[in-house]
Every structure is written in structure tokens, then in C-alpha cells.
Amino acid sequence: MPIIVKLPAALRTYTGHKGDMHLEAATVGDIINHLAETWPDLKPHLLDEDGSLRSFVSVFVDGRSIKSTGGLATVISDGQTVTLVPAIAGGGTNS
Amino acid sequence: MTIISSNIRRDLSSDEVTRFSRQLLLEEIGVAGQERLRAARVLIVGVGGLGAPAAIYLAAAGVGTLGLVDADEVEASNLQRQIIYGYKDIDRPKVASAADRLKDLSPDIKVDTWNLRLDSRNAKKIIEGYDVVVDGTDNFPTRYLISDACVLLGKPNVYASILRFEGQVSVFDARNGPCYRCLYPAPPPPGLVPSCGEGGVMGVLPGVLGCIQANEAIKLIVGGAPGLTGRLLLFDAWNMTFNEVALEKDLDCPICGRNPTVTELIDYEDFCGLSEPETKIQSLSPTELKEKLAGGGPLQIIDIREPHERSLFKFEGTKPIPFGQLVRRIEEFDPKTDLVFICKIGLRSAFAIRTLQRAGYQGPMYNLDGGVNAWTRRFNPAMVIY
Numbered sequence: 001m002p003i004i005v006k007l008p009a010a011l012r013t014y015t016g017h018k019g020d021m022h023l024e025a026a027t028v029g030d031i032i033n034h035l036a037e038t039w040p041d042l043k044p045h046l047l048d049e050d051g052s053l054r055s056f057v058s059v060f061v062d063g064r065s066i067k068s069t070g071g072l073a074t075v076i077s078d079g080q081t082v083t084l085v086p087a088i089a090g091g092g093t094n095s
Numbered sequence: 096m097t098i099i100s101s102n103i104r105r106d107l108s109s110d111e112v113t114r115f116s117r118q119l120l121l122e123e124i125g126v127a128g129q130e131r132l133r134a135a136r137v138l139i140v141g142v143g144g145l146g147a148p149a150a151i152y153l154a155a156a157g158v159g160t161l162g163l164v165d166a167d168e169v170e171a172s173n174l175q176r177q178i179i180y181g182y183k184d185i186d187r188p189k190v191a192s193a194a195d196r197l198k199d200l201s202p203d204i205k206v207d208t209w210n211l212r213l214d215s216r217n218a219k220k221i222i223e224g225y226d227v228v229v230d231g232t233d234n235f236p237t238r239y240l241i242s243d244a245c246v247l248l249g250k251p252n253v254y255a256s257i258l259r260f261e262g263q264v265s266v267f268d269a270r271n272g273p274c275y276r277c278l279y280p281a282p283p284p285p286g287l288v289p290s291c292g293e294g295g296v297m298g299v300l301p302g303v304l305g306c307i308q309a310n311e312a313i314k315l316i317v318g319g320a321p322g323l324t325g326r327l328l329l330f331d332a333w334n335m336t337f338n339e340v341a342l343e344k345d346l347d348c349p350i351c352g353r354n355p356t357v358t359e360l361i362d363y364e365d366f367c368g369l370s371e372p373e374t375k376i377q378s379l380s381p382t383e384l385k386e387k388l389a390g391g392g393p394l395q396i397i398d399i400r401e402p403h404e405r406s407l408f409k410f411e412g413t414k415p416i417p418f419g420q421l422v423r424r425i426e427e428f429d430p431k432t433d434l435v436f437i438c439k440i441g442l443r444s445a446f447a448i449r450t451l452q453r454a455g456y457q458g459p460m461y462n463l464d465g466g467v468n469a470w471t472r473r474f475n476p477a478m479v480i481y
Binding site: 006008009010013014015016039040041043044045054055056058060063064065067068083085086087088089090091 | 141143144145146230231232233234235238255256257258259260261262263278279280281282283287296301327329331338339340341342343345417418419420421422423450453454
């Protein structure tokens with residue numbers, strides 16, 4: 001059973017509106033790099049120029065932040081869910 | 096635990112007992128909870144899609160003092176989701192219209208109206224007069240400002256934000272959990288993330304999330320309930336799913352971590368990169384574009400709107416490439432041809448140019464100032480602006 005990757009609406013603009021994906025990967029970094037390579041328009045939303053995860057994207061494995069589990073080096077196994085949660089600012093006001 | 100001091104005893108009036116009987120019957124609220132609600136002071140920053148339902152439910156629940164911060168006037172396009180306003184309120188200041196509605200709902204309520212934009216100079220002075228803040232704003236600088244001010248003042252911040260069909264909601268209380276900076280240490284650079292005005296929003300979505308914010312604020316006031324501190328709730332209104340992820344305090348957080356380096360409010364426009372001089376983007380007014388078209392030089396207009404959006408207003412003679420596909424399709428652009436990028440109001444098209452600049456595209460690029468809406472106003476004033 002592969003890894004389940006969940007992309008929110010804010011990022012689906014760059015993946016041809018694909019939201020949930022099933023990918024084979026060993027680490028969270030593999031997932032992020034795969035997404036950035038497959039969807040070049042998505043890359044600046046995930047990675048800095050030096051390849052580190054953007055400070056306005058949080059990544060969770062089965063609901064737990066990767067900040068406390070090794071960041072992009074976090075090891076993942078089949079059946080786990082990787083959720084990307086980028087910062088959004090909307091409040092339903094005028095702008 | 097409650098955020099309201101216990102020294103607030105004043106018996107409920109018979110009118111209050113009648114009005115709030117349905118929640119007095121709840122063991123978890125009861126008379127003590129109702130008295131706390133009456134003593135509570137809640138500040139709502141941004142009385143829009145989130146703030147409007149939050150304000151209505153907080154007033155209806157008997158919160159004694161509501162502060163409303165918003166610099167805007169009511170517009171017709173607000174009524175799709177900002178249900179505190181009616182047609183007669185269009186062009187009135189939002190805080191004044193909202194105050195009228197809230198006083199109608201709860202005659203004893205005290206409503207403080209702050210018809211201004213929260214900024215680093217006024218934020219602490221305003222927020223310190225309240226027990227809890229509800230963040231219903233629509234931009235990153237104000238979100239970081241509210242979060243930082245709440246950390247520095249020791250106040251809980253009931254946060255929500257939305258885009259299209261999705262939203263996120265949490266309670267940031269740095270005294271016993273993470274703050275907004277722990278979740279997102281720095282904001283996206285300007286232009287990377289679309290606003291609701293450009294990206295769209297389902298009206299019910301802020302209604303759901305604004306109600307959750309009211310719910311969490313009421314629980315903080317009444318006390319004793321498990322809340323959203325340390326939890327981020329993700330709501331998808333289209334697929335109708337709720338997901339939850341755990342938030343942890345970042346011990347290296349610059350404002351609420353072990354060794355804070357941010358000890359005062361800062362310039363949040365600057366922090367969010369809004370005051371940095373960016374490389375100049377060449378823009379064209381609608382008239383200049385018309386002249387350029389008549390000139391007959393090599394020119395291609397790129398419409399970066401999504402297909403459903405293009406059908407709202409068709410701009411003839413363009414090549415449609417949605418914003419999210421620009422880099423992938425960079426080979427389709429001819430660097431010897433002038434490219435003019437268009438969108439609804441000229442914001443995303445400017446981001447499109449920056450995106451291609453970052454991707455290394457060298458050819459001449461122009462932005463249609465004000466987008467297709469400005470074009471319509473200039474050349475087809477009888478047509479409807481979307």
C-alpha cells in the first residue's frame with residue numbers, strides 16, 4: 001500500500017487540480033521532491049532555492065508535524081498519510 | 096479554567112434568564128458560565144466572512160462586550176457570505192452596520208467600533224482591553240500582527256483562514272501552546288498565494304469556520320472545555336471532510352520560544368515583504384494595450400484565468416494558459432514577441448510575470464493594469480464586472 005499524499009486547494013492549482021495522490025517513497029523529502037519535479041509550477045510553493053522546505057508550508061505525517069520527527073528526512077512507510085498545509089490568509093473580506 | 100476573572104458576580108436579570116434559558120440548561124455553562132459571558136470582552140478583527148457569523152453568535156450567546164475592527168465599507172459582493180449585513184448597508188462602514196445588528200440581537204451588549212486598520216502602533220492598545228481575540232482578517236501582515244500582539248499581551252487568539260472551499264481553524268495561546276509563528280515561521284512572498292477576491296470563496300465556508308471561532312471563544316470564556324489549542328482543524332466544504340493535525344510549540348520560535356528575539360511589535364508589511372522594492376514590471380493601461388494592438392507589432396495576450404473564469408468574461412484573441420501551468424509551458428512563449436498577461440484585476444497577471452522571471456524567461460512581458468475589469472470599465476462600461 002503506497003503513501004497517501006493530500007494536497008489542499010491552494011496547491012492544486014499547480015497540479016492540474018489533482019488533490020489526493022498515492023506515491024511510493026521512503027522519506028517526506030522524496031515526496032516533496034517528486035511533487036516539485038512533476039509539477040514545476042508547484043516547486044516554488046514547496047522548496048526554497050537551496051532545496052529546504054518553505055517556512056509557510058507545514059507537513060504532517062498521520063497528523064504529526066515533521067518538525068519534531070526529522071523534517072524532510074522523516075522516514076515514512078506504506079499506508080501513512082502525508083498532509084501538506086500551506087499558509088492561507090483569506091478571511092472572506094473584501095480583498 | 097476560564098479566561099474570565101471569578102470576581103464578576105452579578106445576578107442574571109429575569110430577561111437574561113429567559114433569553115439565555117437554552118444555554119443555562121447546559122450543565123457546562125449554567126448561571127456561572129452565563130455571568131462569565133456577560134463579563135467577557137471579545138475583539139473581532141475583520142468583520143467579513145469569518146467575523147460576521149462569529150459576531151452574531153457571540154452577541155446571541157450573551158457576550159457583554161464586543162470590539163469590532165474593520166476599516167472597510169459594505170459592498171454588494173460581501174452579501175454572499177457576510178450575513179451580518181443587508182442590502183441597505185451597502186456603502187456604510189462595516190463596524191457601524193454590524194453594531195446596529197448586534198444591538199438589535201442583544202440590547203444590553205456594549206459594542207466598541209474601531210473603524211480603522213489594525214497596525215503596529217494601535218494593536219496593543221486596542222487588544223489589551225479585551226479577553227480574547229477572534230482573527231477574521233484577510234492578509235498575512237495583520238495575521239502576524241495579531242498573533243505577535245496576543246503573545247506579548249498573553250491573550251488567546253482564535254484563528255481561522257479560508258480559501259475557495261477549504262479552511263483552517265485553531266486557538267493560538269502561547270501561554271500553554273503554540274502561536275501562529277510556530278506553525279508558519281514566515282509568510283509566503285507577496286503574490287505567491289491568491290486572495291479570496293481572486294481565488295474565490297464558497298460563502299458557507301467562512302460561515303462554518305466563523306461559527307467554530309465563536310464556539311471556541313465561548314468555551315475559553317465559560318471554561319472547562321477541551322479546545323483547539325495545539326490542534327489545527329482542516330475543513331474541506333466540497334468533499335465535506337474534517338481533518339485534524341497536532342501543533343506543537345516551537346521551542347526556537349522567535350516570539351514565544353525559549354529565547355525570544357522579537358520582544359515588540361515590528362513592521363509587518365516589511366516582514367511580509369510588501370515594502371521591498373521589486374523588479375519593475377512593465378504595465379499597460381487598457382488604452383495603451385488597445386494602441387499596442389492597433390500598432391500591429393508581434394504581440395501575444397496570455398489569459399492566465401481558469402477556464403470557468405474566462406467564461407464569465409471572454410477576452411477575444413488571447414492564448415489561455417492558467418496561472419498554475421505557466422512554468423510547465425514556458426517553451427510555448429516566444430521571447431521575440433511582446434507578451435501581455437491578463438487576469439481579473441491585474442494582480443495574478445503581475446505574479447505570473449514574476450513567476451516567469453524567476454523561472455528565467457527573458458522575453459518582454461507586460462501586465463494589463465487593472466485586468467479585464469479595467470478593460471471592461473474603459474471600453475464596455477455597460478457590461479457587468481464580475
